[in-house]
Structures are given as structure tokens and as C-alpha cells.
Amino acid sequence: MTLPAFEYREPETLEEAIELLREGGDEARVIGGGTALVVMLRARLVRPRLLVGLGGISGLGDIQVDGPLDGPVDGGLRIGALATHREIERSREVRRVAPLLGEACGRVGSPTIRNMGTLGGNLAYGEAASDPAPALLALDARVTVSGPAGERTVPLAGFFHDFYETALGPAEILTAVHVPSSPAPARSTFVKYTCLSEEERAVVSVAAVVLPGPDGTWTEARIGLGGVAPTPIRARGAEAVLGGGRPTDGRLREAAAAAAADVDPLDDRQGSAEYRRAMTEVWVRRALETLRDG
Amino acid sequence: MPGTRLSVWVNERLHVAEVPAHWTLLQLLTDALDLAGTKDGCGQGVCGACTVLVDGQTVRACLFLAVRARDRRVTTVEGLRTDGALHRLQQAFIDAGAVQCGFCTPGMLLAASALLAETPRPTEDDVREALVGNLCRCTGYARIVRAVLAATRLPGDTVA
Numbered sequence: 473m474t475l476p477a478f479e480y481r482e483p484e485t486l487e488e489a490i491e492l493l494r495e496g497g498d499e500a501r502v503i504g505g506g507t508a509l510v511v512m513l514r515a516r517l518v519r520p521r522l523l524v525g526l527g528g529i530s531g532l533g534d535i536q537v538d539g540p541l542d543g544p545v546d547g548g549l550r551i552g553a554l555a556t557h558r559e560i561e562r563s564r565e566v567r568r569v570a571p572l573l574g575e576a577c578g579r580v581g582s583p584t585i586r587n588m589g590t591l592g593g594n595l596a597y598g599e600a601a602s603d604p605a606p607a608l609l610a611l612d613a614r615v616t617v618s619g620p621a622g623e624r625t626v627p628l629a630g631f632f633h634d635f636y637e638t639a640l641g642p643a644e645i646l647t648a649v650h651v652p653s654s655p656a657p658a659r660s661t662f663v664k665y666t667c668l669s670e671e672e673r674a675v676v677s678v679a680a681v682v683l684p685g686p687d688g689t690w691t692e693a694r695i696g697l698g699g700v701a702p703t704p705i706r707a708r709g710a711e712a713v714l715g716g717g718r719p720t721d722g723r724l725r726e727a728a729a730a731a732a733a734d735v736d737p738l739d740d741r742q743g744s745a746e747y748r749r750a751m752t753e754v755w756v757r758r759a760l761e762t763l764r765d766g
Numbered sequence: 767m768p769g770t771r772l773s774v775w776v777n778e779r780l781h782v783a784e785v786p787a788h789w790t791l792l793q794l795l796t797d798a799l800d801l802a803g804t805k806d807g808c809g810q811g812v813c814g815a816c817t818v819l820v821d822g823q824t825v826r827a828c829l830f831l832a833v834r835a836r837d838r839r840v841t842t843v844e845g846l847r848t849d850g851a852l853h854r855l856q857q858a859f860i861d862a863g864a865v866q867c868g869f870c871t872p873g874m875l876l877a878a879s880a881l882l883a884e885t886p887r888p889t890e891d892d893v894r895e896a897l898v899g900n901l902c903r904c905t906g907y908a909r910i911v912r913a914v915l916a917a918t919r920l921p922g923d924t925v926a
Contacts, residue, residue: 480770480787480833503831510790510829511810523787527834558823582899584817584824584877670898 493643504593553592572660576607605704606696619644632703700735728757777845792827803843814900817873843872862913866904
């Protein structure tokens with residue numbers, strides 16, 4: 473089936489793009505890789521008059537490390553919104569500073585979808601079962617948003633508001649993602665559980681970062697979850713159980729149970745709410761055991 | 767329908783076409799350029815039947831706006847032949863019996879060719895990973911995977 477007619481513009485500056493969106497109002501949409509928007513267009517779920525492509529704006533797909541390549545990483549990573557999942561998965565900079573994000577991007581859809589889909593588009597779409605979002609939540613990432621009133625920075629933990637709703641206001645564009653570097657001893661892991669095939673959306677995905685202390689305790693733990701609430705979430709209850717304690721079997725089980733209480737899953741064809749809650753407990757426990765036992 | 771005039775390289779030939787903004791690359795290829803090899807399957811980026819290469823990378827032609835192909839190099843299944851000879855992947859698919867109804871075959875061939883361009887000697891896992899987004903309802907995949915691996919074998923390799 474063909475797409476409904478629309479106008480397409482590809483401005484060369486961010487200011488121009490914002491102006492086009494401001495003029496277009498509700499009838500204008502940003503398009504990144506198109507993997508989400510084109511499907512919605514074909515299903516007539518959205519009927520924009522104007523699509524604003526960002527591909528003409530230079531530098532919007534860059535992946536940069538703050539600090540020398542072989543030295544300490546001071547400011548972490550800055551990833552332009554148009555960087556594709558594939559580019560992030562394969563980036564040496566990402567592998568060095570935030571391997572967790574590379575792992576998560578490597579689990580998005582199929583290789584072809586990863587060639588097309590962009591990180592900015594993934595986050596701006598507000599998909600509950602996003603793969604990169606839980607990783608970025610566990611990494612304490614922030615996003616830069618540009619709009620008619622200028623630029624602002626939003627912690628990702630405050631970016632997702634509700635089912636497909638984000639902090640993006642009218643004519644605002646998500647332009648970059650910032651990932652702070654983790655202290656050297658930090659360990660991380662990403663698991664995505666799908667019950668149909670590899671490229672499906674997650675029943676649950678778990679991204680976890682822990683900071684082991686010298687005395688065998690975990691001084692800090694951060695856990696992001698995808699697919700188990702109206703938005704990607706932090707499992708704050710589970711984090712509170714883990715922080716400062718020794719990762720004993722009992723504590724990991726307690727944390728996994730707390731994660732299952734943190735979630736607010738929906739029923740869909742990937743699984744019932746009850747199933748997703750049960751799988752959250754299983755996969756959080758396994759992720760934490762991997763971080764403890766290697 | 768008013769459109770944008772754009773030039774695009776398809777299978778090493780430069781085409782100039784008047785393209786409406788809402789056309790997908792799949793429409794441009796099949797409707798305007800009469801290249802029927804690329805298949806329109808699910809229209810949602812799930813089945814992989816419309817897989818083509820843009821600047822050497824696989825994309826879903828059903829999700830890719832045609833205007834974004836401006837000045838880029840597109841490869842379809844029609845472009846795999848060189849000098850009238852089948853691509854070694856095409857020959858390997860025939861030899862292995864990897865084609866039944868044939869609907870998924872163009873997408874499979876392009877996804878496999880992108881893999882071989884990056885990884886000339888892939889493992890079976892590499893092949894399965896590269897083809898994860900290409901659905902086949904006939905073959906059960908075993909012969910397709912075997913065909914891709916056979917295409918990478920050099921003379922003198924022991925046949926597993």
C-alpha cells in the first residue's frame with residue numbers, strides 16, 4: 473500500500489528545521505531513519521502534511537569522545553541523534569566508553585533495521601520496548617533537545633512521560649545523547665528476552681551497571697528495564713536493595729523480586745502482563761548473577 | 767503528482783526521475799524504473815523481501831523514502847550479475863536448491879552479499895545473524911544458509 477501524500481523538506485541547519493516544525497505545527501513531523509514513522513504513515517496512524525528530514529544538517533550523526541583517545545575519558549560520549557544503531561554498535565568509542573550501549577544497539581531488530589534506525593529516533597518515538605533506552609537509563613544518560621526557545625538538557629530518566637509520550641515539546645528536536653563515563657571498576661550487562669524470534673520486541677530487556685567496592689560490596693547499582701511498563705524505566709526498588717550490600721544469592725533474589733514490583737507491564741502478543749512480570753524477576757536475577765560471577 | 771527531480775545511481779546506471787515526496791524507494795524501483803526483482807512483502811519492514819543496498823548497506827526499500835536516495839548508489843538483485851554471468855551467490859542458491867517459491871530470494875541475496883562484502887569468510891552464525899531479518903516460508907532456511915556458506919568456499923577447502 474502506498475503512503476499518503478506529504479511534503480518533504482531537508483533543511484541544512486537546525487534553526488531552519490525548528491522553524492519548519494514551528495510553522496507546520498501539528499501537521500509536521502521529524503523523520504530520522506523512518507523505521508517507525510513510515511510504518512505509522514502506511515497504517516494512517518499519523519497524517520502529517522510535512523516531513524522534516526534531518527539528513528542535511530551536518531554533524532548530527534557524529535559519535536564523539538570528550539578527551540584523548542587513549543587517555544582518561546573525562547566527559548564521556550556525545551552521540552548525535554542521527555547516528556544509526558549499527559554505527560553505535562560498531563563504534564570503537566562506544567565500545568570503550570559505554571560498551572553496554574553498543575550491546576543494546578546490537579540487539580535492535582535485524583541488521584537492516586539497525587542500518588536504518590537512528591538513536592535519536594528510537595528515543596523520540598518513546599517505544600516502551602526500546603533496546604537502547606534501558607541501557608542509557610542505567611548509564612545515567614542525558615539528551616539535548618533544541619526548539620524555538622533554544623537548547624535544553626533533559627536527564628533520560630525524566631524524558632519518557634507515558635506510553636509513546638516524551639518530554640519533547642512543540643517544534644522540539646532531540647539532537648544528541650550524552651553518556652557519562654563510568655568509573656573504572658564498573659561492570660555492565662544487557663539481556664533482551666524475546667519469546668518469538670531474535671528481531672522481535674523484547675518481552676523484557678534488562679540493562680544493569682554495578683560499581684563493585686574494594687570490600688566485596690556493590691557501592692552502587694543502576695538497572696534499566698524495557699518492555700515492562702508504559703515507558704522504559706529505572707528499577708529503583710531493585711537498586712535500593714543492592715546499593716551498599718554484598719551481592720549474596722539472597723540479596724540478588726530480593727532485588728529481582730523488587731524489580732518485579734517496580735514494573736507495570738501491558739498485555740500484548742509478546743506476552744501477558746503477568747508473564748512479563750515473572751520474566752522480569754527471572755532476567756534481572758540472571759543479569760545480576762552474570763555481573764557477580766562473570 | 768508533483769515531485770522532486772532527483773538523480774540516483776541504480777545498479778551502476780544513473781537515473782533521473784521525477785519522484786513524489788511520499789514515494790518509497792520500493793515504488794521508485796518497481797513502478798518508475800521497472801525493476802521488478804525487489805519484492806513488496808509486508809510493507810512494514812518485517813519480512814525483508816524488499817531488501818536492497820544503499821551505498822553498500824542493506825535497507826528496507828519499503829521504509830526508505832525515495833527522496834533520500836538522491837545521489838546515492840542503489841543495488842538491486844538485477845545488479846548482482848556481472849557481464850551476463852550470475853553472481854556466485856545466485857549460482858550457489860541454484861546449486862543448493864535454496865529457492866522454492868523465490869519471493870524471499872532477492873532480499874536474501876542482497877543481505878548475503880552485504881555480509882560477504884564485510885566478512886568474506888563468515889561462520890554459520892554470521893550467516894544466520896545477517897539473514898535474521900529475511901523471512902522464508904518455504905525452505906526452512908537450511909539450504910539458504912548452506913548456499914551462502916558454499917559461495918564463500920575457496921577451491922581446495924574441505925567440504926564439511
